[in-house]
Amino acid sequence: MTAQPPTDEDFGRELRALADAVAPRIDVHRAGVVPAARRRRARRRAVTGVGALTAVVVATGWTVQAQPWAPGPAQTAVLQVASSPTAEPTATAEAGWPDAPYWYVREELALTDAAGEEEVTTRESWYGHTGPSLWLEDGDTSTPGASGPGGWGRFDIDGVDTLIGWDALYTLPTDPDRLEQILRDAVAADRGQGTPDDKVADMALDLIAGSPAPPALRDAVWSVITGLPGTTVLDEATDAAGRTGVGATWTAEGTTYRLVYDADAQRLLERADLPADAAATQDTGSGELTAGFRRTYLEQRPADAPPVEPTLEMAGCARWETC
Amino acid sequence: MIAGEAADDDAPPDGFELVRVATSLDREFTDFMQAAAPQLARTAWLLCGDEHLADELVQQALARTYLHWSRARDRDPLAYARRVLANLRIDMWRKRRREVLTAPADLPEGPDGASAAEQHADQHADRDRLVRALATLSPRQRRIVVLRHLVGLSEREVAADLGVSVGTVKSTASRGLAQLRSVLGAAAADPETDAPASERSAR
Numbered sequence: 001m002t003a004q005p006p007t008d009e010d011f012g013r014e015l016r017a018l019a020d021a022v023a024p025r026i027d028v029h030r031a032g033v034v035p036a037a038r039r040r041r042a043r044r045r046a047v048t049g050v051g052a053l054t055a056v057v058v059a060t061g062w063t064v065q066a067q068p069w070a071p072g073p074a075q076t077a078v079l080q081v082a083s084s085p086t087a088e089p090t091a092t093a094e095a096g097w098p099d100a101p102y103w104y105v106r107e108e109l110a111l112t113d114a115a116g117e118e119e120v121t122t123r124e125s126w127y128g129h130t131g132p133s134l135w136l137e138d139g140d141t142s143t144p145g146a147s148g149p150g151g152w153g154r155f156d157i158d159g160v161d162t163l164i165g166w167d168a169l170y171t172l173p174t175d176p177d178r179l180e181q182i183l184r185d186a187v188a189a190d191r192g193q194g195t196p197d198d199k200v201a202d203m204a205l206d207l208i209a210g211s212p213a214p215p216a217l218r219d220a221v222w223s224v225i226t227g228l229p230g231t232t233v234l235d236e237a238t239d240a241a242g243r244t245g246v247g248a249t250w251t252a253e254g255t256t257y258r259l260v261y262d263a264d265a266q267r268l269l270e271r272a273d274l275p276a277d278a279a280a281t282q283d284t285g286s287g288e289l290t291a292g293f294r295r296t297y298l299e300q301r302p303a304d305a306p307p308v309e310p311t312l313e314m315a316g317c318a319r320w321e322t323c
Numbered sequence: 324m325i326a327g328e329a330a331d332d333d334a335p336p337d338g339f340e341l342v343r344v345a346t347s348l349d350r351e352f353t354d355f356m357q358a359a360a361p362q363l364a365r366t367a368w369l370l371c372g373d374e375h376l377a378d379e380l381v382q383q384a385l386a387r388t389y390l391h392w393s394r395a396r397d398r399d400p401l402a403y404a405r406r407v408l409a410n411l412r413i414d415m416w417r418k419r420r421r422e423v424l425t426a427p428a429d430l431p432e433g434p435d436g437a438s439a440a441e442q443h444a445d446q447h448a449d450r451d452r453l454v455r456a457l458a459t460l461s462p463r464q465r466r467i468v469v470l471r472h473l474v475g476l477s478e479r480e481v482a483a484d485l486g487v488s489v490g491t492v493k494s495t496a497s498r499g500l501a502q503l504r505s506v507l508g509a510a511a512a513d514p515e516t517d518a519p520a521s522e523r524s525a526r
Contacts, residue, residue, distance in 0.1 A: 008496070008497055008500050011472075011500055011503075011504060012471070012472030012473075012496075012500060013472075015453075015472055015473055015500075015503065016472060016473050016475060018449060018453055019365075019369060019453060019473045021446070021449065022446055022449045022450035022453060023365050023368055023369070023450075024368065024374050024450070025361075026361075026364035026365075026367075026368060026374050026377050026378055026381075027378075028360040028361075028363070028364050028378050028381045028382065028385075029378060029382060030353075030356050030357070030360060030382075030385070032382065033356060033382050033385045033386050033389060034349065034352070034353070034386075034389055036382070036386050037386040037387075037389040037390050040386065040390065041390055177391075177393070194486070195483065195486070198486065227387065227390060227391055229387070229391075229403050229404075229406035229407040229410065230406060230410050230484070230485070230486050231410060232410045232411065232412050233411075233412070234412060250410070250486055251485065251486035251487060252486050253486075253488075254487070254488060254491075276486075276487060276491070
């Protein structure tokens with residue numbers, strides 16, 4: 001009688017028994033763990049200036065006011081926060097660009113097929129602070145696109161579907177723990193993909209991808225993303241433009257997300273999505289993709305006005321309020 | 324307590340309770356570290372094959388867990404730390420794959436009368452064989468096989484730790500085990516070629 005080969009479970013148990021028998025005893029040097037973590041936390045707080053310059057959410061929570069261009073207070077609203085008794089942000093680069101009329105972004109949009117062929121489009125966008133937004137592709141002013149004022153994510157806050165507009169970016173807390181809690185509280189079962197951690201990462205990323213978010217918020221978002229347990233942090237990563245920063249990757253629902261962040265300039269350089277199977281063969285350090293989609297943010301800055309005035313016809317909308 | 328300050332007789336002085344809570348959380352985390360470190364170290368060693376790197380990886384995972392202790396403690400802190408560990412970038416395999424492992428710590432004489440030297444040699448050889456076999460897997464195969472079969476997590480737990488589907492865990496684990504069966508089977512058939520150089524020279 002021919003003996004049956006061991007099943008995967010049987011073989012797995014044999015391996016485990018072997019591992020139990022031969023695994024070395026490793027005395028982890030625990031004494032330095034907490035001091036090292038505290039130093040990292042202190043460095044993070046020094047960069048984000050927690051409690052120093054940012055408006056603080058009042059104890060009663062977020063207040064929500066409808067904006068003229070929003071569809072209606074019952075459906076969506078722009079986040080507002082009651083003024084704080086703490087210091088107002090000073091008009092410095094560290095405080096961001098709370099009053100600029102437009103946010104200009106020049107980016108590469110690259111779609112890569114499984115054969116490695118890349119289709120690249122250069123997009124220039126002028127995101128309106130209160131006015132409509134415009135974008136051009138490959139410099140073609142004959143076919144511009146348009147939409148309402150800029151928005152960087154939308155999620156539930158206290159049960160209200162809330163668009164995160166320009167002003168809202170300047171009211172979010174820049175303490176990573178508090179920011180993460182707000183995002184975690186906004187996780188909805190019927191919105192987004194993956195685990196709650198995946199949804200938190202997705203919402204956090206939306207806040208800083210090509211946005212006028214203040215540098216302190218960008219650093220806080222980076223801390224939230226890199227603090228999630230499923231995130232792999234890369235000490236060094238290079239984007240498609242050859243710029244080097246720090247990196248983060250995580251996999252959710254079969255897609256691997258890869259980010260490159262310039263910690264010195266405090267801005268997101270690139271985000272890329274690719275199928276998880278393809279990611280297994282990718283060099284996450286150099287950024288060479290085998291398939292997927294990436295957005296490389298080449299330039300981001302405040303701007304006065306777009307080169308072409310956005311029109312409802314460009315946007316294909318009847319009213320800016322519903323565009 | 325400040326003179327003249329109205330206060331409940333049972334309430335601590337201003338600020339004292341906050342300090343007490345912080346200390347208790349640190350104490351709680353320290354106790355967690357002591358209990359969890361051995362298991363995390365074993366997992367780390369299986370993932371990277373190097374004792375010193377495993378020590379560093381566990382320290383990294385614990386530090387990140389400490390930074391999020393207020394949330395980790397509300398869930399399963401060991402699972403949280405393990406998930407951080409499983410997703411750390413472990414790229415030392417490419418550098419250390421062909422290195423001979425260091426000898427294990429001294430062991431007492433076994434119940435069957437085998438000498439300590441013989442036990443050292445046997446355990447050294449088995450350890451080397453396991454580490455070399457794991458090194459032949461891709462990083463994702465190794466993470467999945469280690470977590471699923473060598474740590475003993477369920478398919479669902481592995482899927483949650485690594486952000487993949489249960490189907491991916493099943494198929495990747497199966498391919499990984501097939502690879503290990505092939506490698507370990509070949510090593511068992513010809514142990515001379517797989518033994519460390521120091522042992523070959525002693526025979």
